[in-house]
Amino acid sequence: MAGHLLECGAQVCGGYYADPGYKDVPGLENVGFPIAEIGQDGSCTVGKSEGTGGYVNEATVKEQLLYEVHDPAAYLTPDVVADISEAEVCAMTDAGPDRVALSGVRGHARPTHYKVNVCHEGGWLAEGEISYAGPRAEVRARLAADVLRKRLPELMLRVDLIGAISILADDGGRALAATPESGARDVRLRIAATHVDRVVAERLGREVTALYTCGPAGGGGVRTTLTPRLNTVSCLLPRDAVPVRFEMVEGA
Numbered sequence: 001m002a003g004h005l006l007e008c009g010a011q012v013c014g015g016y017y018a019d020p021g022y023k024d025v026p027g028l029e030n031v032g033f034p035i036a037e038i039g040q041d042g043s044c045t046v047g048k049s050e051g052t053g054g055y056v057n058e059a060t061v062k063e064q065l066l067y068e069v070h071d072p073a074a075y076l077t078p079d080v081v082a083d084i085s086e087a088e089v090c091a092m093t094d095a096g097p098d099r100v101a102l103s104g105v106r107g108h109a110r111p112t113h114y115k116v117n118v119c120h121e122g123g124w125l126a127e128g129e130i131s132y133a134g135p136r137a138e139v140r141a142r143l144a145a146d147v148l149r150k151r152l153p154e155l156m157l158r159v160d161l162i163g164a165i166s167i168l169a170d171d172g173g174r175a176l177a178a179t180p181e182s183g184a185r186d187v188r189l190r191i192a193a194t195h196v197d198r199v200v201a202e203r204l205g206r207e208v209t210a211l212y213t214c215g216p217a218g219g220g221g222v223r224t225t226l227t228p229r230l231n232t233v234s235c236l237l238p239r240d241a242v243p244v245r246f247e248m249v250e251g252a
Helices: 002-006 009-013 058-066 137-151 198-214
Strands: 034-038 044-048 081-083 088-091 100-103 106-108 113-133 158-162 186-195 220-238
Touching: 002 009, 002 034, 002 044, 002 058, 009 034, 009 058, 058 088, 058 100, 113 137, 113 198, 137 158, 137 186, 137 198, 186 198, 198 220
Parallel strands: none
Antiparallel strands: 034 044, 044 100, 081 106, 088 100, 113 186, 113 220, 158 186
C-alpha cells in the first residue's frame, strides 16, 4: 500500500486533490513528489521534499489510499491481497508539516490467478470536430450532428457537444434529442465512430469537412483524424502458467 500511495506521483501531495474554493492547494505549479519511509512493522510515513508546493495531509493520503480500490478488505495485487479495512491514517504533527503515517494494513494470501489484458487489432477510429459560436450555436451544432447521422447510417456515431454535453457523454441520446437550446454560445461538435473497414471509417472525416459549406451556418475550425485502434480482452490466467524470472543488468 506504500507503493499504492506513491504510484500516482504528486496526486498524494495535493495534485489530484486540488479543487479551488473547496480544497485549496498552495504552490501547485511547483508541486512536490511523495517520499515514503517504510518501517520494519509494515507501517509507513508519507511526506514530500521541503520547499515544494502542495501538501501531504490526512485527506490527501485517504483519497489516494482509496483510489481505484474495489474492495478495501481484499485489494488484489499480483503479490498479495491487501486489507485496509482496519488501516489508520494519522498526521505526525510532532515531526513537522507534510508527514502522515499509515498503519494497520494487513495482507492475505496472493491471488491464484493473474489478470491478463490481451490487445488485438480493433479496426479504425475516425474523429471529426467543428465549432459553432454565437446565437443558437448549440442548435446549429445539433443540426450538424443530425445531418451526419443521416449521411452515415453505416456508422454508429458517438456525439459530443463540448461546452454543452461532453464529459457526461450522450448515453441517453441527449446530443441528438430535439430539446430546446440550453443557451450555449460556444460549442465544439465532436463526432467519432469505429469500423473494421478503413474505407468506411474515412467517410466520417470527409463528411465533417463538408459541413464547412454544406451547413449548418457558421461552422469552422474543422479537425479530423483516423487512427488504427487496439481493443482489449481481459481474462484470468493461472499463476503457475506464468514463469517468473529476474535478470540483473549492470549499467555501463
